Amino acid sequence: MSQRNPTHGVRIAGTGLTSFGEHPDRPAWDLFAEAGVAALDEADVTPTDVDELYYGNFVGALVEEQGHQAPLVAESLGIDAPATRFESACASSGVALRHAVADVRRGDVDVAVVGGAERMTSVDTAETTRMLATAANALYEIGPGMTFPAAYALIADAYFDAYGGSRRDLAHVAVKNHTNAVGNEHAQFQSKITVNDALNAPLVASPLGLYDACPITDGASAIVLVSESFAAARDVDASVAITGTGQGSDRLALQDRAALAHTEATANAAQAAYDDAGITTNQVDAVEVHDCFTIAEVLAIEALGFVEPGAGIRAARDGLTRRDGALPVNLSGGLKAKGHPVGASGTSQVVEMAHLLRGDHHNSDAIDDARVGVTHSAGGTVASTTVHVLERVT
Amino acid sequence: MSQRNPTHGVRIAGTGLTSFGEHPDRPAWDLFAEAGVAALDEADVTPTDVDELYYGNFVGALVEEQGHQAPLVAESLGIDAPATRFESACASSGVALRHAVADVRRGDVDVAVVGGAERMTSVDTAETTRMLATAANALYEIGPGMTFPAAYALIADAYFDAYGGSRRDLAHVAVKNHTNAVGNEHAQFQSKITVNDALNAPLVASPLGLYDACPITDGASAIVLVSESFAAARDVDASVAITGTGQGSDRLALQDRAALAHTEATANAAQAAYDDAGITTNQVDAVEVHDCFTIAEVLAIEALGFVEPGAGIRAARDGLTRRDGALPVNLSGGLKAKGHPVGASGTSQVVEMAHLLRGDHHNSDAIDDARVGVTHSAGGTVASTTVHVLERVT
Secondary structure: OOOOOOOOOEEEEEEEEOOOEOOOOOOHHHHHHHHHHHHHHHHOOOHHHOOEEEEEOOOHHHHOOOOOOHHHHHHHHOOOOOEEEEEEOEOHHHHHHHHHHHHHHHOOOOEEEEEEEEOOOOOOHHHHHHHHHHHOOHHHHHOOOOOHHHHHHHHHHHHHHHHOOOHHHHHHHHHHHHHHHOOOOOOOOOOOOOHHHHHHOOEEEOOEEHHHEOOOOEEEEEEEEEEHHHHHOOOOOOOEEEEEEEEEEOOOOHHHOOOOOOOHHHHHHHHHHHHHHOOOHHHOOEEEOOOOEHHHHHHHHHHOOOOOOOOHHHHHHHOOOOOOOOOOEOOOOHHHHHOOOHHHHHHHHHHHHHHHHHOOOOOHHHOOOOOEEEEEEEEOOOOEEEEEEEEEOO | OOOOOOOOOEEEEEEEEOOOEOOOOOOHHHHHHHHHHHHHHHHOOOHHHOOEEEEEOOOHHHHOOOOOHHHHHHHHHOOOOOEEEEEEOEOHHHHHHHHHHHHHHHOOOOEEEEEEEEOOOOOOHHHHHHHHHHHOOHHHHHOOOOOHHHHHHHHHHHHHHHHOOOHHHHHHHHHHHHHHHOOOOOOOOOOOOOHHHHHHOOEEEOOEEHHHEOOOOEEEEEEEEEEHHHHHOOOOOOOEEEEEEEEEEOOOOHHHOOOOOOOHHHHHHHHHHHHHHOOOHHHOOEEEOOOOEHHHHHHHHHHOOOOOOOOHHHHHHHOOOOOOOOOOEOOOOHHHHHOOOHHHHHHHHHHHHHHHHHOOOOOHHHOOOOOEEEEEEEEOOOOEEEEEEEEEOO
């Protein structure tokens, strides 16, 4: 547990989530309005208090034929402040958050609304898969027909070749995350599965089966960030600070990477975030990682420095990352069970972590006095990534 | 002319532009690489010196079926630093610049590459027009069939109703900007037109004719921003500082605006930028505005505070904004004649202004000792906008 006293002064004053699931009739900006209003209410601020809006969205121009969504989501909340859309594929709102944190730190912004939204189920699954594929390299990957399940299957094979591991190991990741989602009222799947359920499910792209993949999800998430001085003047729970932020990039195409079983972008983002916060990994109580596929969680906990390369594959199976383990990972249920509305996922992890650190998370009883949490968001096959450090400071 | 001594410490050390025109076979990231390499060369920095990349792009996911372009453009330049795509329709790279300026000011970033790119002519003009329309409101505007020429025609009609004015007045804006583009080796159109050329051209959407509209353009622009301390250690011309930055948002749909003949987002962004720089409009020597249509230039110079509401329509005709006028506007040729590769336009204006303030612009002889310039970038029907103040500081 951390003994530090963070002083950077960026506080989370409000959080909001829609239910994650199928909302095919609700535009992204309508979903964002619901999450945003909840966050503003919790922070006890009005739209006119907001200095700036940071919004993550990925496939709105394709699925909804609506680009330029930032002014639209600002309007949906009654916010007249500057509004910017950030796009880094599935890390879009994670990247938005990094820029918001920087602006609040500098003192230019006292009150920021940060979040993201995505509507994905209004077109059929094959079409959604095609649109999501635009996060990969058009020339070398999309053109030849690669989809994301196939990309992560290649990564899983490369990992197995390098370190060993099995479909059963991955199944334990899925089982863990489904278990964690039980009781999460926002989660798309709130029921347990068994290892055999996962192993007997249809293969999506060998070695990955249906339960190795996150679902396609509509939803939104929002956070109200405030400066420490603003928080001090309000009677709201702003006890959680964002004390570290980092971002990394890698080659877009898998073929151009140094290795498939390592994610350099995550490692770089993590180091930057830990340095920024002045923490080491052994101070961290809980982690939310980008588990768009079970193998992605394995890669993430290794690149984040919580286990050695090659040790991540056994972490769920051996119990380390389970709810009752030494380092619980994805107590929310993760993208796997909570769902993955891509533009919303990055900040939804931060919402979950804030609740955990405040003690009002559905899995709060898993950790006694959680004080430091890490969140990890990734775009494409981890070509873009952000890592944030959250700490309870009062 | 300004007597100020700006101290914010954000310098332009390098600039790069591709030729603006038709490059249907070159992906946006290839165009960006050309502009980026030129900017890095001019700044005498290597890709490994770069701390962060800020990239504007609008329709890449639609036209090129390539989303998630930020890591790809970083890769094209050999940059391993965090890379983020900003999307605010046609103001995308303007918005990227605002965030870059903030980060350099804070001291987190010593060397930033900022720019944008767009490939638009690889699909036919009707398809490009449809894709660009996603910058408007999908429900109220795109769905019923509105395109951007139609939107700006409505705005022109509203302006004429409020203040008077004629197609001939607008023709003078087009003539001015074509004249200014003569000698600009990067411009899509480098030849003069006459008022009669404009008046006799086919109507696109009454009252706007062909010469009231900017062309469809492929191209890229890039800037290397450095901190003052980094600049001091290099033997390059970093005599131009960005001393003010502002951003504004408005309702996305025209029907939801308080008025069509005023652009609140520009007015708000301008006030923020002038306050930030500590300047007033009478200190400004030259301006680059977002003239996607001639009427847009009229609205811009009014909202930027250079002329009173209703006076903008006569500014080109009466000579005020011409090359030899008291306040030259769009000495580059503007979007009208230089071209409008949407994601690239915002920073291309800054490239042009930097050259003007350094004295190596093709129209440098128009202004004796230019010291302060303003650039204005707008997205949609001015639902998103940024304004920047540039000053020569040595």
